Amino acid sequence: MLSNQTIQIIKSTVPVLEVHGTDITTRFYQLLFTNHPELLNIFNHANQKQGRQQAALANAVYAAALHIDKLETILPVVKQIAHKHRSLGIKAEHYPIVGENLLAAIKDVLGSAATEEILQAWAEAYGVIADAFISVEAELYEQAERQSGGWTGFRSFRVERKVSESDVITSFYLVPQDGQAIAAFEPGQYISVKVEIPGETNTHIRQYSLSDAPGKPYYRISVKREEGIKNNPDGQVSLYLHNQVEQGDVLWLSAPAGEFTVNLSDKRPVVLISGGVGLTPMVSMLHTLAEMNPDRQVTFIHAAQNGHVHALREQVEELALLHSQVSIYWCYEKPTEQDRALKAFHKEGYIDLPWLQQVVPTKEASFYFCGPIPFMKAVNSALQKWEVPEADIHFEFFGPSSSL
Template structure:
């Protein structure tokens, strides 16, 4: 545990971190990848180039400093972060490397203001926090390997089938090359895919939600092709998978992970709201609820630009057709003429609170949502305005976690060990 003097010193650095946090994390990654270029095989290069990872880490360091005297306020996110680390293959030996480079970055950016006393305090604080992560992750590695059909590291899976779900989303049905059993998973979890792309210097690892229900002899991931748009770079892995990964090819997967999971003990009404490819974990949840809790009322809402890019529609409608408890609504903001002719959607435009209040039977429900960040911010704001209980609001970020409200310091993700 940290002594009172160390806590006092860390707290005194809060204003400095608020001002210079991103500069520190930018410098940290420069130092880290210069001294340990092999770690480029773990980190998401796109998030690096867009500054997402630097910002997420800066927010996490700031939150740790703010709450150093009451770490229990940020420790609930440890398990979420540890799931990501386990899926990426982060190990205990990585933590000293990160700590060394983080302290060096603080020294470089703050200069003489980073006294030996301050650096020592941060070294002690980092050690305490790192040990928590190491312990939680060690337990996760053991659980992943010991469960039926489980494994550690990355395991080869053969593409049994490749299905185009829309103009931009393709599903890959995956079975283990070794012919063995596969680990079960909680609806909402993801797998990491490790990819070596010809001509690229580094390995890429990306997380994809499992888009089918548990209990089947395969895993399914539904991947959106991310082409370059304005300042956003091309998604190298998604484009490569769409263009070059075919039936019979091999993908390397980590065991399922993630904390965005369906609470199957709850029997109250449930509301799923998705935008774009954000429907993938929710479809898995929907299938599970319909099969295991057939009396539970479900409202499933999906927003897409139009029918050309709307994936997994038929699967969702099949669930609704076999269950009177499932209500489905489609929202298109740029419908095509064909969509209009077929009356393929329920509303044109964007989801707002008055419409939600009209179609959702009660706010005394569990709400799960996933999609683009701005989409989720709008939903989060609407649900808070409706006075939906915070404990009933569940959501997933695709990529480094952030905040859905500017003052919500608890919604941070440490993106390095």
Template structure:
């Protein structure tokens, strides 16, 4: 438990963190990687270059300070981050290293304003939060290893099939090299894939949603090849997977993780909304619902740039034709072909959403690029859909909707 004095001091820094948070976290990562370059393998370098990782950490530190007197308020976020940490292989010994460089960054950016009293208070608070992460991650690691078919750390999988789904998305069907059973997972969860690129000193780890229903003898990930665009560099790992990983190649996977999952015990209709490669967890959910809940109404909405960028369309349409409770709608920003082959030209909007979704009394799940997710979230809020019915997943560092 933190003392009242520590809580008061931390609270007093909230306005400062609101202004200087991003500068502090940028300084932190630079210092951390200079001292421990081996930790670079746990981070997406493109997210670092674009400032996404720094912004996510700044938001987390700000939230911790804001709620320091009732840390239970941020436990859901702690669990979400802990899921990612467990999947990436974060260890208890990493936390003192992070704490040292985070406190150092606060001191560097704030200078004399970061008094010894403030640094000591933040050191105490960091220790409490770090211990919460360590405890949750230990429990998650035990659960992952001890479940039927589970394992700890990373496990070798062979690419059994490589399937081109669209101009930019390719699926990889992965089976364990040792031939032993694999862990079950909840639709919406992801795995971490560890890649070694010849000639590079450190491995790379990326997280990809599982794009098929559980209960199969394989895992499937569907990866978008990320090209360079404006300030965004090309995706090093996505391009490596597309260009160099073939059937027979071996990839190393962590056990499934993540808390973006279909809620159990919910009987309301389901609306699945995806943009671009955000359809991967949605298809996992759709495949599952089609078989396990035949009486539950499901509306699947996918937005793509055009027909060539639309992955798994034929698969979803076949599911819809075979299951009366399913319906699907396509929205293309810049369609190339016959208007009869899609349902909306341009971007999603609330009037159209209302026209295809039977009722707002449903559970909404969505995933895609952050601007797309902000737009969908705004529509649902405008429609007065309650927060408890809104579920979403960020690919990469958490952002703000």
């Protein structure tokens, strides 16, 4: 437990963190990777280069300071991050390293304003927060290993099939190389894929949503080819998977993880809204709902530029034909004439509230959405204007958490 004096000191730093938080976390990562370059094998270089990781950590530190007297209020966020940490292989021994470099970054950025009293208070607070993460993650590691077909760390999987789903998205069907059972997962969860790219010094880890229903003898991920500029880390792994990984090749996977899962015990209508490759967890949810809750009303909405880049469309349309409770709607920004002839094509342009109110039977439903951040901001704003309760709004970021 933190003393009242420590709590008050931490709270006094909230305004400073609001102004200098990203500067501190940027300096933190510079120090961390200089002092411990081996950690570059874990962290996503693209998120570092884009500043997303620095912003996410700054938000987390700010939230911890703001709620330091009631840390239980940020426990859901702790659990969400802990799932990612377990999936990446973050261990208890990493936390002292992080703490040491975070305090050094605070001192570097704030200079004389970072008094010994403030640094000591933050060291004490960091210890409490780190213990919370370590405890939650230890439980997740144990769950991953002890479940039927489970494992810890990374396990070798063979690419059984490689299927082109659209002009930009390819599915990989992955089976365990040892021929043993694989762990079950909840629709909406993801796996981490670790690859060694020829010519690269460090390994790269990326997290991909599982795009098929649970209960299959394989895992399926559907990966968008990210065309970036030369040496841009954002597209390195996706381009490697698309261009170099073939049927029969081996990839290393962590066990399924993630908190963004559909509630199968809820009998109310469910609305699944996706943009671009954000449809991957939604397709998994749709498959599962159709199989396990066939009487539950499901509205599936997907936005894409056009049919050329719309992946898994035929699978979703087949499910809608087989299950009368499933309604599907396509929204294309720039539809082709062929797209306009599709039965499910209903809107040109972007998803907005008036259209959602037309196609969604009721707002008394559970809403799930995923996609690019601007898309998610628009959907979230529309649902808030519709006065959908916050408890019924669920979303997932691809990468570090941001703000909607």
